[in-house]
Amino acid sequence: MHPIRKKRLTIVLFLVAGLAIAVGLTTYALRQNINLFYDPSQIAAGDAPMDVRIRAGGMVEEGSVVRDPDSLKVEFRVTDFSASVPMEYVGILPDLFAEGQGVVAMGRMDANGRFIADQVLAKHDEQYMPPEVAEALERASKGQHKAADAEKAAESAAY
Amino acid sequence: MWQWFHKLGSPKWFFGIATRFMPWLLAGGILLLAAGLIWGLAFAPEDHRQGNSYRIIFIHVPSAFLAQSIYISMAVAAVVTLVWRMKLADVFVKAIAPVGLIFTFLSLFTGAVWGKPTWGTWWVWDARLTSMLILLFLYGGVIALDRAINDEKSAARAVAVLVLVGVVNIPIIKYSVDWWNTLHQPATFKLTEKPTMPMEMWLPLLLSVLGLYLLFGWLTCIRMKTEILIREQRTRWVRELVMAGGK
Numbered sequence: 001m002h003p004i005r006k007k008r009l010t011i012v013l014f015l016v017a018g019l020a021i022a023v024g025l026t027t028y029a030l031r032q033n034i035n036l037f038y039d040p041s042q043i044a045a046g047d048a049p050m051d052v053r054i055r056a057g058g059m060v061e062e063g064s065v066v067r068d069p070d071s072l073k074v075e076f077r078v079t080d081f082s083a084s085v086p087m088e089y090v091g092i093l094p095d096l097f098a099e100g101q102g103v104v105a106m107g108r109m110d111a112n113g114r115f116i117a118d119q120v121l122a123k124h125d126e127q128y129m130p131p132e133v134a135e136a137l138e139r140a141s142k143g144q145h146k147a148a149d150a151e152k153a154a155e156s157a158a159y
Numbered sequence: 160m161w162q163w164f165h166k167l168g169s170p171k172w173f174f175g176i177a178t179r180f181m182p183w184l185l186a187g188g189i190l191l192l193a194a195g196l197i198w199g200l201a202f203a204p205e206d207h208r209q210g211n212s213y214r215i216i217f218i219h220v221p222s223a224f225l226a227q228s229i230y231i232s233m234a235v236a237a238v239v240t241l242v243w244r245m246k247l248a249d250v251f252v253k254a255i256a257p258v259g260l261i262f263t264f265l266s267l268f269t270g271a272v273w274g275k276p277t278w279g280t281w282w283v284w285d286a287r288l289t290s291m292l293i294l295l296f297l298y299g300g301v302i303a304l305d306r307a308i309n310d311e312k313s314a315a316r317a318v319a320v321l322v323l324v325g326v327v328n329i330p331i332i333k334y335s336v337d338w339w340n341t342l343h344q345p346a347t348f349k350l351t352e353k354p355t356m357p358m359e360m361w362l363p364l365l366l367s368v369l370g371l372y373l374l375f376g377w378l379t380c381i382r383m384k385t386e387i388l389i390r391e392q393r394t395r396w397v398r399e400l401v402m403a404g405g406k
Contacts, residue, residue, distance in 0.1 A: 008242045016323055023327045035340040036285040057340060094279030096208055104283075104342050121278045124208060126347040128216075128356035134207030 037104050044083035048109065056085060056115050057104035057123060065099055078103060078115070089117040096122035168245040170387045171396050177380040184377035192370030195221075199363035206360075215273045217364055220348050221371040223266035226294060227329055229259035229375070233301070234326040237319035247383075249315035250390070252322060253305055254382035258375065260298035267291055270343075278342055286335035287343035290328055297325040311390070 001009075027034060037057035038048045048054050061084055064077040072091055076099075077084045087105055097103060102123030107116045129137075199217035206213040233255060239248035270288070271281045282288065304321055308314035336345045347355050348368070354361045391397045 005242050009238075012238055012241050012323065015320070016326065019324055019327050023331070027331070031339065034286050034338075036283065036342055037340050039340070057342075094277070096277055096279075098208075101208075119280075121280055121283065121342060123342055124277055124344055126344045126355045128206050128209075128213060128347060128360055130204035130357065130359075131207040132204075133357065 039080045039083075040078055040085045041080055041083040043085050043109070043115070050109050053106060053108055055104055055106050056087070056117075057102065058085075060097070060099050060101055060103055062099045078105070085115050086113070087115040087117050089120050091118075091120070093120055094122040096124055168243070168247050170247055170250070170391055171394075173247055174384055174387055177384055181377055181380045184373050184380065188370050188373030188375075188377055190370070191366050192374060195363045195366030195368075195370055199360075199367060203360050203363050204357075209277055212273065212276045215269050216347075217367050219266055219269040219273060220364060221368045222262045222269065223291070224368050225371055225375055226259060226263040226266050226291075227332060228372070229255050229262065230294060230297070230322075230326065230329055233259065233322050234329075237322040240315050240319040241323075246315075246390070247387075249311075249318070250383050250386045251379070252301070252315075252318060254386050255375075255379055256298055256301045256305070258378055258382070260295065260302065263291065263295045263298055267295060283342045285341040285343055286339045287332065287341050290332045290335050293328055294325075294332060297321075297328065301325075 037055035040056065040058045042048055043056055048056070056078060058078040058080045061077040061079045064075075066075045068074070074089050074093065075086065076089075077086050079085075087107075089105065089107075097120065102125065104121045104123050105115065105117035106119040106121075110116055196217055200214050203214070203217075205211055233252050236248040236251045239245050240252070267288075270291075274283070275281050301318055301321055305314050305318045308317055335341060336343055348361070348364055349355075356364075388397060
């Protein structure tokens with residue numbers, strides 16, 4: 001390669017590498033701010049600030065959703081399977097809100113350690129499947145089959 | 160190999176090659192995209208949680224793929240511009256930046272339309288959505304910078320530097336869903352791993368992605384040919400081409 005071109009190429013590579021390092025360090029320093037939400041374990045460990053609007057996200061615990069019969073108030077627990085946070089919300093939930101599914105809620109912690117949400121968003125995962133496959137998976141796991149069976153079903157569903 | 164590389168740098172040679180490839184790119188693109196979209200939108204099964212609203216994935220994912228691929232290819236061309244001063248590389252960047260802008264907008268727009276029924280919001284400032292918005296601004300910046308500088312050579316260099324600065328954003332977009340907590344889901348359509356959707360959803364998606372790539376190739380050829388004609392209007396081969404009625 002021509003020496004001038006070699007020099008230019010070196011400069012270009014340095015430019016990109018330097019920038020990548022700079023941006024990498026910045027995003028690393030700001031990583032907590034870039035996270036959209038706090039996990040329940042972070043909240044339980046006291047990492048989340050009190051009396052500030054924060055987002056909390058996790059899975060809605062199975063069997064924890066209690067709807068108030070007279071109003072739109074809903075209570076549920078959000079878990080990441082190592083800690084869980086009780087939440088309260090008044091309003092209409094998104095269609096995809098369900099037990100065992102992901103949510104991200106915006107709101108603040110009150111003095112009793114409850115999360116008072118003013119907005120609840122549903123978070124869905126990367127799994128897509130037809131309803132029949134989902135039902136088959138459900139049956140397989142409810143029918144006391146071994147976990148391996150469900151996995152086999154998921155495998156045949158994916159291909 | 161170097162000879163081939165230098166040949167590729169010749170606008171005249173590229174003009175001929177592009178003319179020959181274009182009908183194939185167009186036919187293949189329309190065929191694959193139509194097959195993918197009809198299959199995906201009308202025949203693929205519903206999703207167990209999202210029902211029919213997930214079908215926007217067949218437009219959303221191909222646009223997002225293109226939006227990022229176009230930027231990566233622009234960055235490669237930018238290196239060629241800066242190191243080898245190849246004119247055709249600059250023509251390429253100039254020709255495809257608006258296309259990239261449109262696909263980025265399309266993926267943001269379809270994402271918003273999809274987000275409303277599934278997440279419950281049009282927009283959220285999570286890492287994936289924000290970095291994609293930055294990509295939109297980068298495309299806008301590249302186009303604006305190119306228009307702002309009159310001298311062709313200085314414009315080419317300035318644009319190339321800007322494109323390279325922005326390329327840092329690409330891995331951030333790609334890995335944002337793995338590095339940080341986001342509302343956006345992690346990747347479903349993966350090239351290296353097993354996809355997390357059944358074949359009858361994945362195949363139409365694959366066809367749409369491939370079809371859009373081919374159509375993008377066709378569009379690139381048209382736009383580059385136009386740009387070449389404008390830039391080379393004083394050369395003999397262009398004059399002869401025009402005299403011969405564009406044949």
